[in-house]
Amino acid sequence: MAAPEPGAYPADGGRATLFGWPDALAVSPQPGSLCAFGAPSDTGNAISRGAALAPAAVRKASRKHDVPAEFASDFGDVDFRGRTGSAQHLEVTAETVRRIMELKGIPLLIGGDHSLTFAPISLLQETRDICLLWLDAHTDFSPWDGQEFHNHKQVLRRIETLPGVTRILQFGYRGVTVGDERRLGPKSSVVTSAEMQCRSPSELLEMVPPAMPCYISIDIDVIDPFHAPGTSAPVPGGLVPDTVIALLGLLARNRTIAGVDVVEVNPAMDRKDDTARIAARLIETLAANWSFQIERQRFPANGAPEIQQSPKETAP
Amino acid sequence: MLDPGSSSTPPDPSFDADARTEPRDDDRLLVLSDDVVIESEGPGYLVLANLELSTRVRLSRPLYEFVRLFREPSRVADLVPGEVRQRLKPQLEMLMAKHVLLDPDVEGPRRELRLRSNVAYRFCNSPAFDPRSPTDFTIIGLPCDSESDCDSRLAPEALRRKSLDYPFRRAIENNLPCGWFDADTGRWILKGASLSDAGDIAIEHGESQASLFVRVDKVLEECRQGGSTPIILGGDRGATETALKTVTGNGAPTIARLRADGSLAVPDIGKAIYLSIDLAIASAAYSDPRSKAAETLATLSDLKERVVALGRTNPIIAIDLVGLDMRGDAGRLGAALGCELALTAMEAACGSS
Ligand SMILES: [Mn+2]
Numbered sequence: 001m002a003a004p005e006p007g008a009y010p011a012d013g014g015r016a017t018l019f020g021w022p023d024a025l026a027v028s029p030q031p032g033s034l035c036a037f038g039a040p041s042d043t044g045n046a047i048s049r050g051a052a053l054a055p056a057a058v059r060k061a062s063r064k065h066d067v068p069a070e071f072a073s074d075f076g077d078v079d080f081r082g083r084t085g086s087a088q089h090l091e092v093t094a095e096t097v098r099r100i101m102e103l104k105g106i107p108l109l110i111g112g113d114h115s116l117t118f119a120p121i122s123l124l125q126e127t128r129d130i131c132l133l134w135l136d137a138h139t140d141f142s143p144w145d146g147q148e149f150h151n152h153k154q155v156l157r158r159i160e161t162l163p164g165v166t167r168i169l170q171f172g173y174r175g176v177t178v179g180d181e182r183r184l185g186p187k188s189s190v191v192t193s194a195e196m197q198c199r200s201p202s203e204l205l206e207m208v209p210p211a212m213p214c215y216i217s218i219d220i221d222v223i224d225p226f227h228a229p230g231t232s233a234p235v236p237g238g239l240v241p242d243t244v245i246a247l248l249g250l251l252a253r254n255r256t257i258a259g260v261d262v263v264e265v266n267p268a269m270d271r272k273d274d275t276a277r278i279a280a281r282l283i284e285t286l287a288a289n290w291s292f293q294i295e296r297q298r299f300p301a302n303g304a305p306e307i308q309q310s311p312k313e314t315a316p
Numbered sequence: 317m318l319d320p321g322s323s324s325t326p327p328d329p330s331f332d333a334d335a336r337t338e339p340r341d342d343d344r345l346l347v348l349s350d351d352v353v354i355e356s357e358g359p360g361y362l363v364l365a366n367l368e369l370s371t372r373v374r375l376s377r378p379l380y381e382f383v384r385l386f387r388e389p390s391r392v393a394d395l396v397p398g399e400v401r402q403r404l405k406p407q408l409e410m411l412m413a414k415h416v417l418l419d420p421d422v423e424g425p426r427r428e429l430r431l432r433s434n435v436a437y438r439f440c441n442s443p444a445f446d447p448r449s450p451t452d453f454t455i456i457g458l459p460c461d462s463e464s465d466c467d468s469r470l471a472p473e474a475l476r477r478k479s480l481d482y483p484f485r486r487a488i489e490n491n492l493p494c495g496w497f498d499a500d501t502g503r504w505i506l507k508g509a510s511l512s513d514a515g516d517i518a519i520e521h522g523e524s525q526a527s528l529f530v531r532v533d534k535v536l537e538e539c540r541q542g543g544s545t546p547i548i549l550g551g552d553r554g555a556t557e558t559a560l561k562t563v564t565g566n567g568a569p570t571i572a573r574l575r576a577d578g579s580l581a582v583p584d585i586g587k588a589i590y591l592s593i594d595l596a597i598a599s600a601a602y603s604d605p606r607s608k609a610a611e612t613l614a615t616l617s618d619l620k621e622r623v624v625a626l627g628r629t630n631p632i633i634a635i636d637l638v639g640l641d642m643r644g645d646a647g648r649l650g651a652a653l654g655c656e657l658a659l660t661a662m663e664a665a666c667g668s669s
Contacts (some may be wrong), residue, residue, distance in 0.1 A: 090325060107388070173499050174481055174499045174616075174643060175498075175499055175500060175656060176494065176496045176497070176498050176499075176500075176505070176655070176656055176659050176660075177482075177497050177498075178482065178483065178485070178494075178496060178497070179497055180497040180499075180504070181499070182499070182502075192499045192500070192502070193499070193500070193503075194499070194500045194617040197615065197617075203613055224605075224610075224613070224614050225640070225649050225652070226598075226601040226602055226605050226610045226613055226614070226649065227605045227610075228604065229649060232650050234648070234649055235652065236613050236616050236649070236652060236653045236656060237500055237613065237614065237616030237617060237656075238614070239614075240614055269645060269648070271602070273646060280381075297459070
């Protein structure tokens with residue numbers, strides 16, 4: 001497959017893809033590709049609207065980057081027109097994930113609010129056990145009693161009930177909360193933001209089981225709000241972007257990634273486009289190391305050797 | 317002519333008897349006050365309120381019709397016959413006492429400034445302040461910002477609204493305050509500590525600091541009864557100077573400041589301190605994520621530890637949060653930071669008492 005020239009897409013108007021990646025409507029992605037799609041929905045955010053603007057803002061911010069496009073594709077945005085309520089939004093998001101999975105792609109959801117994460121995980125865990133890495137200032141573990149009611153505050157509690165999600169790592173919990181949320185159940189471990197700051201990225205990587213595919217859910221509020229202010233529920237005392245970038249680089253090189261999302265970027269609350277740009281840098285880090293994922297898929301039995309350093313690590 | 321007295325309460329006979337001996341004042345000019353509005357009405361009655369003086373009075377409809385006649389300055393003698401005038405006398409006295417009808421030749425009373433004003437949200441949804449049952453901490457808004465170019469008049473409101481993320485709760489089994497969990501330090505804070513919210517100190521924009529100080533003094537005095545520690549939600553940095561005078565009385569004020577650059581000067585060990593938290597740290601960090609302020613906030617757990625450590629060496633007798641500039645998006649982050657630091661500082665004060 002010949003990758004189009006970066007920047008071949010119209011700079012304004014029309015479909016400008018993420019990093020100028022091939023448009024999935026025009027070119028079918030190769031198996032194992034990182035398949036981006038936007039989910040411009042923010043009805044699952046109980047605090048404020050605005051996250052629906054994120055896919056466009058992140059794509060715009062991504063244009064300044066030059067990222068390998070051989071194993072990457074952009075499926076455009078989920079069409080939520082005429083769909084109302086969280087249940088319908090999850091359903092139509094799942095349709096795109098299903099299409100990507102049929103093509104043996106790896107879904108990369110650009111939210112949207114965090115409630116949408118349920119759609120890709122619920123599908124991915126049907127065929128194999130996965131470890132979920134939840135990067136977030138919040139545990140998103142508010143009570144959920146099995147009703148249709150679904151939002152960004154209780155999405156992880158709902159996901160925790162899925163049988164194929166056998167391990168959950170919550171990274172980034174912080175701030176003053178009503179209760180102690182460090183114990184979320186037998187599947188889960190919580191590493192607070194303060195604890196993360198005391199560990200190296202390699203030590204954090206070691207917590208992620210090496211043998212199991214890993215789904216990475218990134219709520220942008222895991223990053224300190226003074227770096228990434230464009231989000232609806234900012235909590236001071238977060239991670240600097242470089243910490244998350246270093247961890248993502250290690251994950252891309254040393255673990256099998258089943259899916260990714262970047263959610264809760266709210267351009268309506270952003271300082272210029274700082275937060276969207278950080279989101280683009282996080283995705284860039286994964287994409288720049290995606291050849292390691294292709295390698296792992298080709299030789300799954302070998303399990304690629306642990307690679308802590310890589311020339312492809314993106315500059316901070 | 318009207319006979320409005322017939323449908324309302326019967327006049328007091330003793331009053332009538334006295335009245336007959338007094339000199340006639342029916343020739344006095346009376347006028348309906350500009351400040352009076354109809355506040356509510358029901359079957360057969362209306363409630364009039366003087367908005368300026370906060371008085372209200374319930375009138376029968378006939379009496380209301382009579383009062384309306386004084387839209388233009390009028391004499392009672394010109395409006396009603398003699399025997400009705402006598403029966404109306406108590407009502408007229410009452411209407412004048414309530415400042416519904418005014419004598420245009422007599423200067424009216426000056427409005428007393430209210431000490432405190434109601435607020436839309438209470439900090440952490442805590443109970444409203446009740447002087448009869450003091451709490452460990454009392455929240456007081458001081459939305460003054462005339463001493464600087466800091467736009468802080470809406471800061472107490474922003475802090476209170478954000479604080480609803482951290483609702484104050486009491487445990488069902490023992491009725492004791494539950495406190496909160498601080499994930500940054502891995503500790504429970506404020507377990508058993510009670511708090512209440514006294515609303516905002518009333519501000520007259522444009523008044524002098526001296527005039528405001530009188531009210532700040534009265535309110536803080538009221539809130540500190542029973543040993544409650546005041547938590548003052550400013551306001552610009554001028555709020556600190558005003559509140560400090562009251563809190564320290566004549567004693568030398570010892571103030572510990574968490575400054576806008578993130579530094580926290582540690583005072584002499586053992587001295588009682590007024591802890592002032594400058595939320596301009598949020599604006600500083602927002603405008604430059606590589607600044608010292610941003611660095612301090614990125615390791616908020618360390619900063620919290622230092623605030624709590626301060627409480628171990630020095631009694632904290634009052635806390636304020638000042639300098640939260642609500643212009644631009646830094647205000648939103650500053651409010652979130654302010655709530656975290658307020659609760660941490662309160663925990664520090666618990667450790668110190
Ligand atoms: Mn979240």
